[in-house]
Amino acid sequence: MKKILMAITMLVFLAAASCKRTEKNVSFNFTVDSNTEKQAVYLDLIELEGKPITMDTAIAEMGKAVFVLKGGAVDPEALYRVRFEKTQAYFLVIPDKISIIVTADLKSPDLFSSNSDGSISFKLLLSGFNARLQEIDAIRNAIVAKGDVMDSSRVVLETSFRDKITAAGSFLLNYADTTQTPAVAIYALGMSRNLVSPDQVKPALNAIAKRFPKSKKIAKLAGDLDNQTAPKQTEDLVGKEAPLFELPDVNGKTISLASLRGKYVLVDFWASWCKPCRMENPNVVAAYQQFKDKNFTVLGVSLDKDKDAWVNAIKDDGLTWAHISDLKQWESSVVPLYQIEGIPFNVLLDPQGKIIAKGLRGEELLAKLTEILK
Numbered sequence: 001m002k003k004i005l006m007a008i009t010m011l012v013f014l015a016a017a018s019c020k021r022t023e024k025n026v027s028f029n030f031t032v033d034s035n036t037e038k039q040a041v042y043l044d045l046i047e048l049e050g051k052p053i054t055m056d057t058a059i060a061e062m063g064k065a066v067f068v069l070k071g072g073a074v075d076p077e078a079l080y081r082v083r084f085e086k087t088q089a090y091f092l093v094i095p096d097k098i099s100i101i102v103t104a105d106l107k108s109p110d111l112f113s114s115n116s117d118g119s120i121s122f123k124l125l126l127s128g129f130n131a132r133l134q135e136i137d138a139i140r141n142a143i144v145a146k147g148d149v150m151d152s153s154r155v156v157l158e159t160s161f162r163d164k165i166t167a168a169g170s171f172l173l174n175y176a177d178t179t180q181t182p183a184v185a186i187y188a189l190g191m192s193r194n195l196v197s198p199d200q201v202k203p204a205l206n207a208i209a210k211r212f213p214k215s216k217k218i219a220k221l222a223g224d225l226d227n228q229t230a231p232k233q234t235e236d237l238v239g240k241e242a243p244l245f246e247l248p249d250v251n252g253k254t255i256s257l258a259s260l261r262g263k264y265v266l267v268d269f270w271a272s273w274c275k276p277c278r279m280e281n282p283n284v285v286a287a288y289q290q291f292k293d294k295n296f297t298v299l300g301v302s303l304d305k306d307k308d309a310w311v312n313a314i315k316d317d318g319l320t321w322a323h324i325s326d327l328k329q330w331e332s333s334v335v336p337l338y339q340i341e342g343i344p345f346n347v348l349l350d351p352q353g354k355i356i357a358k359g360l361r362g363e364e365l366l367a368k369l370t371e372i373l374k
Contacts, residue, residue: 094118
């Protein structure tokens with residue numbers, strides 16, 4: 001995840017840039033049942049950079065509400081959010097027609113119907129992906145509940161966890177490869193980058209670029225991917241002594257990286273708000289449980305800002321090693337020190353404090369530790 005991902009979700013990171021405004025605006029015609037109180041409704045254009053732009057407002061009457069919102073030009077690469085002032089309900093719609101009709105019930109906002117093919121496709125993408133995330137979370141919770149127990153059932157759970165992540169990534173890549181709406185393809189690919197390797201994303205991106213050759217936003221996505229996969233300065237860290245730092249733990253006690261010399265140390269940079277980090281945590285737990293008695297430990301370095309969220313995530317995910325943070329998110333002193341571009345990110349140190357590997361995840365982490373801690 002890049003810094004931009006922490007704003008709201010992976011969706012904002014890949015949101016379409018603002019479309020050109022014309023005199024002929026797209027209209028969103030809503031009929032909504034079960035509105036519990038009279039309230040304002042807002043139409044927001046989701047932007048790639050900066051905050052969403054509110055394009056229009058309306059009033060939703062209590063009970064059955066009928067209202068119209070005006071947006072920008074027809075643009076199947078853009079994304080709008082319709083949100084309500086006093087409830088948590090919202091709708092994500094794609095302006096692929098000049099007049100878009102949406103019928104919904106606020107008791108079940110995810111089940112809305114529409115004449116916008118792009119909006120329905122996007123809804124199905126999110127519902128399918130969220131269902132897979134719920135499965136992953138359930139397995140992760142089962143792994144955490146086992147604590148230090150290392151038995152055959154845990155192996156089954158961890159294997160299933162990795163398989164579910166692979167399946168979720170494949171679902172997104174396939175969706176990107178088959179949808180007829182550029183915005184849906186863009187979002188599906190962007191969401192998949194947290195679950196699959198860039199080498200898997202590139203073929204799918206090349207395929208949709210051929211299907212939508214005039215899309216500037218797909219071209220931008222390709223450029224972002226190239227920048228992500230290009231060699232970074234962090235490559236130079238491998239083989240060198242790890243930069244030293246010290247930060248307070250959850251109780252305010254300062255812990256230094258230097259104090260762990262003499263052991264193999266996985267310095268794990270993560271945060272409670274980072275979904276891919278939380279999905280990766282069971283793999284780190286498995287590695288710690290398997291190798292903690294072989295001169296190996298983990299040091300968790302959080303890019304959190306909210307201490308309670310940080311502490312709760314440590315407990316909920318069963319992370320029993322030392323944890324430190326200055327609670328400054330991306331302003332943390334460790335970010336420039338380790339040239340961190342996104343999390344989860346880690347470096348593996350040998351007992352002399354030299355970095356011998358970086359960016360180890362899933363089976364790759366276990367394989368590396370098996371290699372060096374025979």
